[in-house]
Amino acid sequence: MAELENTDNKGYKKIDQYNEENTNSIAAHYSEILTSLGENPNREGLLKTPERVAKSLQYLTQGYNIDPVEILKSAMFTEDYSQMVVVKDIEVYSMCEHHMLPFFGKAHIAYIPNGHIVGLSKIPRVVDAFSRRLQVQERLTNEIRDCIQNTLNPSGVAVVIECRHLCMSMRGIQKQNSVTTTSAFTGEFINNDKTRAEFLRLITASLY
Ligand SMILES: Nc1nc2c(ncn2[C@@H]2O[C@H](COP(=O)(O)OP(=O)(O)OP(=O)(O)O)[C@@H](O)[C@H]2O)c(=O)[nH]1
Numbered sequence: 001m002a003e004l005e006n007t008d009n010k011g012y013k014k015i016d017q018y019n020e021e022n023t024n025s026i027a028a029h030y031s032e033i034l035t036s037l038g039e040n041p042n043r044e045g046l047l048k049t050p051e052r053v054a055k056s057l058q059y060l061t062q063g064y065n066i067d068p069v070e071i072l073k074s075a076m077f078t079e080d081y082s083q084m085v086v087v088k089d090i091e092v093y094s095m096c097e098h099h100m101l102p103f104f105g106k107a108h109i110a111y112i113p114n115g116h117i118v119g120l121s122k123i124p125r126v127v128d129a130f131s132r133r134l135q136v137q138e139r140l141t142n143e144i145r146d147c148i149q150n151t152l153n154p155s156g157v158a159v160v161i162e163c164r165h166l167c168m169s170m171r172g173i174q175k176q177n178s179v180t181t182t183s184a185f186t187g188e189f190i191n192n193d194k195t196r197a198e199f200l201r202l203i204t205a206s207l208y
């Protein structure tokens with residue numbers, strides 16, 4: 001996947017540097033949408049709204065232009081450490097592909113190194129790369145698992161994601177407090193009940 005021209009050296013879109021053609025095209029559609037909603041796109045408060053929305057949407061879907069495999073490969077280190085590494089409470093902000101409304105919550109991720117460790121910050125970066133797309137929570141969970149497994153080749157990967165979906169609280173069934181949990185495992189986390197139990201204990205335990 002090619003990175004956007006206007007990204008920083010980590011592949012993140014620079015604020016105020018968006019693809020002009022996409023911005024203009026999305027903004028024109030949003031101007032029409034405002035009219036269809038009964039609004040006046042020419043009133044003062046809405047004048048710049050189509051452009052703002054166009055930039056916002058490009059920001060929130062920039063994951064399409066970020067290669068999570070490259071993110072992991074950029075900081076893989078040979079290390080003789082074979083205990084579980086857990087990064088928990090990673091904030092997730094994504095958009096459901098059905099309603100294009102946000103879902104958000106936390107991801108908890110573990111892997112068991114098999115010759116290589118990875119720079120810790122790269123794990124949340126992989127979460128961002130996949131969550132800044134139109135998603136369903138199940139696919140997001142599997143994509144993170146598969147990316148870490150296939151790139152790092154660890155003895156196992158575990159991913160648990162807990163999210164609230166605005167399409168279930170602001171509209172639709174209107175359940176304000178429901179949380180959806182998804183999980184995906186490979187290797188030792190499937191084959192060894194104790195390893196999976198240790199991971200689940202570590203993500204629910206709090207040392208702070
Ligand atoms: N499995 C899954 N479903 C999701 C996710 N995000 C939203 N949905 C669901 O996608 C479904 C789309 O169902 P439809 O019946 O086509 O859409 P709808 O008429 O707007 O459905 P309601 O939300 O029930 O009003 C809904 O049940 C949503 O709750 C997700 O991440 N995973």
Ligand SMILES: [Zn+2]
Pocket residue numbers: 096097098099100101165167168
């Ligand atoms: Zn939805």
